[in-house]
Amino acid sequence: MWLSHPSRCLRRVGTTARTIYTIRMTSITTRCLILACGNTLRSDDGLGPWLAQWAEEKFLSNPEIRVLNRQQWTPDLSEEIACSESVLFIDCSAESAPGEIRLFPVEPSAPKDGLATHHSGAPELLALGLELYNSLPSHALMLTIGAGSTELGERFSEAVTAALPAACKAIEETVLQWLG
C-alpha cells in the first residue's frame, strides 16, 4: 500500500481530482534547490560541478539551500524538484556563444522524442515531478554559460573562466531574492 506523504512536503497544484500519494525518503522540504549538471573531464562541461561546489561552500551555513551536482540528470531527481519551493538548474550550453551567461525561466514539458532513460532535461524533470507528485516549484530558472570547448580536459576555456565570477553573482542574487 502507498504511504500518504507528509503534508509539509508537497503543494497541490491544479484542480486534478486524482488522489495524491508520494513517498518522502528525505524529510526535509527544500526552499531552494540548486541542481547542476556536467562532466569535469570535458573542459567547459565541468562548469556545472564547479558552480555547484562554489554554491555549496557559499551557502554552507544556510539549511534552506540544497545543492546537488550530477553528471547527468535522471528521472529520480523529479521528487527533489517537486519538493522544492524554487529550483535553479545549472548547465553549460552548446547553443550560446562561448562565455555568454543566460538566466531564463523553465517550464515543464514532456519529452518530444523517445528516450529519457539516462538523461533528462530540466523541462522534462519538472513535467515528471508534476505528473508523479502533482507539484511544481514556484520558481524554476536555468542558468547556462556558453561552452567554448567540451573536448577531453580539466581546464575551462578563457571565455568560460572569464564568465564564472558573473555567474556566481547571478546565482547569489537569484537565490537571495527567492529566499527574500
Place this chain on the structure above:
Amino acid sequence: MSQTITIDPVTRLEGHGKITIHLDDQGQVADAQFHVTQVRGFEKFSEGRPFYEMPSLMARICGICPVSHLIASAKACEAIMAVKIPHTAAQLRRMLNLAQMVQSHALSFFYLASPDLLLGMESDPANRHIFGVVGAKPELGRAGVNLRRFGQHIIELLGNKRIHPGWVVPGGVTEPLAPAKRDEILAMIPQAYADIALALKAYKQIADTFKAEIDVFANFPTNYMGLINEDESIEFTDGALRLIDSKGAILEDGITASRFSEVIGEAVEPYSYTKFAYYKPLGYPEGSYRVGPLARLNIAKTMGTPLADKELVEFKQLAAGPVQSSFHYHHARLVDMLYGIEKIEQILSDPLILDKHVRAIAGVNRLEGAGQAEAPRGTLMHNYKVDENGLITWANLVIATGQNNNAMNRGVLQAATHYVKDGKFTDGVLNRIEAVIRTFDPCLSCSTHAFGQMPLAITLLSADGEMVDQVIR
C-alpha cells in the same frame, strides 16, 4: 536478392549495440547477429598499475554496476593478499552489492522494459519511455523511481557517492557503518516493500498477455550458472558457482574464483567485441550458458528470505524444470529485488554490523588472484596476475553479458525468424527483436575488452555497396 535489415542503435540498453538480420533470396530470415560495437580495453591499460588501485580503476568500466566490479576486483586483490576480510566488512559489502542490484534492476524493469510491458510492443515509439509509463501508470512510475533511489541512496550512504564509491578496498571497506546511516536505511525499507509488491502484482497481471513473446523470446534449453551458498540458497557476493544443464542436473558445483578459468572458456566471433563464454567440457557453442536473474532462480533451491521464497515457489511453477524463456528474466528480476530488500533488512539486524573492524591489511602474498560476484546481470569474474612488487602484469574480466552472448544471439535469430516474414517488418516487429536483448539487460560497456584475439572486421565496399575486400583478425 538477399537483403540485410539493420537495427542500429539498439535502444534502451546499457551501451551501444547493433543487430543485423540477413534475409535469403526468398525474403526469409537466414541469420541474425547482435553486435557489440564499442571497445573499452580495461585489461590492457591496467597493466603496470599497482594491484590495490584495481577496484577503483575497474569500477570505471560502468556507471550502472560499478559496485559489482569493485567487489569482484577487491576479492581478486584479497586472493593476491591471501587474506580473509572481517565479517562486518563482508556483510557491508553484501549490502552494497544488493543495493546496487535493486537500483540496477529498477532501471532495467521500470525505465527500460516497462514501456514495452505496460504500453505494448506496438505502441507509439515516441511514447515508449519512462515518461510514457508515468502517464499511463503513475503509481508504477513512482515505484520505479523510488526503488531506484532506494538502492542508490544506500550506495551513497555506505560509499559516500552514488556512482563509483571508493569505499570498497582490498581487505574490506574504508569505514564502518554509522548508527545514523543504519537507521536511515531501515526507515526506507517499508516503502521499498510496498513498491516491489506493487510491481510484482502489476507484472503478474500483464504477463499472461505476452504468451506469444514468451514463446519466442530466447525460449530454448540452455545451461545456467550462478552463485549459490552451501545450503543451496541464492548468493550475490560470496558462495561458489553452480552450473546446471537445461534439465536442472548439476554439471559442475563449487566453482570458486580460482577454478573459474579451468571450467569456463571464452570464444571469439568476428562480428562482436564481446566474447562468448562457454563451459569447457562441453566446448563452444554447446557449452554456452545463461547467467543473471533467470539463471539464479533456476539454480537456487531457496532464496533464504521468507517473502522471496514464496515468490520463488511461484516462479518455479512456470516450468517443470528450469524456466527457459528469457522473457521471464523480467519476473526473476522482481524476485531478485524483493530478496535484496529482505536481505538488506536482515543484514542490518546483524549484531556485529556496526563493528569498527572492517579492514584486513596485507601485501603481496600470491602472484595471481581471482574474485567473483553476482552483478545484476549475472556472474562477474576478475582475474589478475602481479609481479613481486604488486604491479599488474595481466588481467582478465569475464562479464555477465559475455556469458549471455550466445543466448542473446540465438534469441535474436529465434525472434527474427518468427516475426520477419517475406522481408517485411513493422516497428512493432523490430521493437520485439530489440526487446529480446532487453530481457537480458546486457551491459555493453562492461562486456568488451582486450584479451587474446580482438575480433575486428574491416570491410571495403565499392561505390555501389558491393564488398570487394575484408580483413578479419
